[in-house]
Amino acid sequence: MNKALEGVRILDFSHLLQGPFATQLLGDMGADVIKIERAGAGDMFRGMTFFAKWVGGSESPNFLAWNRNKRSIALNLKSRKVHAIIMEMARTADVVVQNFRPGVLAKLGYGYEDFKAVNPRIIYCSGSGYGEEGPYVERPGQDMLIQGLAGLIANTGRGDQAPVPAGAGLADQIGAMNMVYGILSALYYREKTGKGQKIEVNLLAGLLAHLNQEYVAVLNLGEDFVRPNSGIGHPGMQAPFGIYETKDGGYVSIAMSPFKTLYEVLAAPQLAVYDDLKTLFDKRDEVFEKVNAETKKFATQDLLARLLKADIWCAEVKDIRRAAEDPQVTHMGMITSYDHPRGGKVRVVAPAVKMSETPATIERPAPLVGQHGREILAEFGFSRDEIAALEASGDMTVDAA
Template identity: 40%
Template sequence: MNILDGYRVLDCSIAMAGPFAAQRLGDLGADVIKIEPISGEWQRHKPAGNAKGHRINVSFLSLNRNKRSLAIDLKSAQGKAVLLDLVRSADVFLQNYRPGVAARLGVDYDTLKAINPKLIYVSMSGYGESGPYATRPGQDLLLQAMSGAMLSVGRNGEPPSPAGQYLVDAVTAYTAFEGVLAALLHRERTGVAQRVDINMLDAIVAMQMQEISVHTVGGIPQTRLNEPHAHPYIRAPYGVFKTKDSFMALSSPPLGVLAQIIDAPELAHIDEETGVWNRRDEIFAITQARLHLKTTQEWLAAFQAVDVWCGPVYGYADVAADPQIEHNGTMVEYDHPTEGRVRTPGFPIKFDQTPSTVRRGAPLTGEHSREILKELGYDDQKIEGLFGSGSVGEERL
């Protein structure tokens, strides 16, 4: 049994944030039906890294497990009628259309609420449903840039440093997932459903709760230094350093201890209260000059022996092979009917009574259309009529 067994989610989202949120609901047992065009959702045709796969590319594969696919033409009267029939039995409707599109398609909150008053309606957007930026493209890099996060790392005078992953999309997905669970809990307690609005800008700003508050409440400016300090509000040394053979991370060791380990006596004379803040560039440069003399493993052994916070800088190959990752069961493996053996990050929350499971991999476009229509009570003649008219589509294994 899974926690969300018996709940039905209609996933009308595209790209990453919406599908990722819906996948997390599916991981907990919800019956997630992915509503996509006859030609397939956008992400089926735009894989990250051009990782195309066999019949399903890696991007779509990674964001759409534990879902069934229903391929319908929402612009046709028959296709929209199928969706509205599904709404009657759904618990959650999730969409990330551009503002105004849901109303044009006839799947806006008021329309669907009239059909199913118990429906939790989740609308995801880039900047909000209204306001001066409502029509701007909600793209990850643009939101990273606008959020302030990008300007917290890197050297003063050099271009700001974006994250090496779709950070805002992922944070927005997690936020939407939390919002759905909270709304379901409220409905269980009160019997009242509601609309849940999530936008990428608010999600990435809220993630920086501590850092932004240091500025807005503490009055301390966000300052980039001449050296690539890893955080604007942490004492030195704090960041990633080049060693003889690779890189390592070093997190705010006492200067006296650091001075002994790296043989830099000048560090021992810098004040631990004020110097670690106003001489951060100098401390970083001295530390970097010493750390390039030995290998990462040599330095890690020396630092860890005296409980200094440090660690290696991993690539994805290192992550996938790490013994703690293996011990935690961080990655899940399953057999996919078209893509073969799949190893990918799993659901990160562990429940001792209701663990998450992989019940199916990402579906082909409309792979479950016929199955879902039968569940709605449509007879064979009506089903064949929908396929014949092009209002519903399917791709078979």
């Protein structure tokens, strides 16, 4: 075995972000991910993009980001013939992943009980916005909505203005990591006991768990977070914790650090009057403005060099393009690429976790819709005639570039 999850076979009904990122993480570790898409159009994320532009003129950056290391088969899930085929595949599969709205897939005959009946060892993982029952079960479970419901948005931005979401998807990705956590825990359990099980993951619960320290503070200390009217970076933190401007229009983040060291490095001894914890919290907006007036006297790189030399916890604030060129990011090889039949050389973020014996690698680009349908069915023992008949009926589509 060269990969940690070699031999683990996943039937992946998932679409958009949460499920696909989860199965990509499992694929990076060597699992055999069979992505089951809608015949014809495939995963809805194929039609989503930023800037109204497409990679190579046709491919979605969102889809390309979350679907490497998978093979695709495109099927009509409403066909009874297709149902029989998938249940045949399920006999030797280890994991099923899906993130349709609650109940949708089960109605088509692809619920946990359906799979368990043909393979009691199966691990079935469902993802949703808010879980599979309860008052919000019919509501849309989108990433920014979850950020708002979980309290992250109310904690972010300036106090004298409306709160803002984190400017990137996060709840979906955290949901994906929770799927991985549940599936791999269940796989370990199955190795020991032979038993499969059902796993339910939802975005709201997942984000709450990430905010546990904020919840424990608010629910046990009798205080609420109040956003500061400045660049202080967390409503629970005292100055200087925040984002500061520099002379050349850049920004530097300064985290928890001895305040005395900071004002000495800034050559601003007049700030000494603020140097106790209570004052740094109560007057944090005022302190922020004073510190910011000092940081603006330095060029970004000069300021960083001085602060780092004094072991102040700080870093540059970079945009994504500059982050991709960051020396540490480059050193780690975190920006890599794969060749895609239509997208060309696609630059992507590399696997993040380093394993000494079983390194994660990118073996395949994101697939075309149904690109591997024929080879997958052949592997499962279906004949050429059966496969051709399935295509002829429209129950399977193949885009082979």
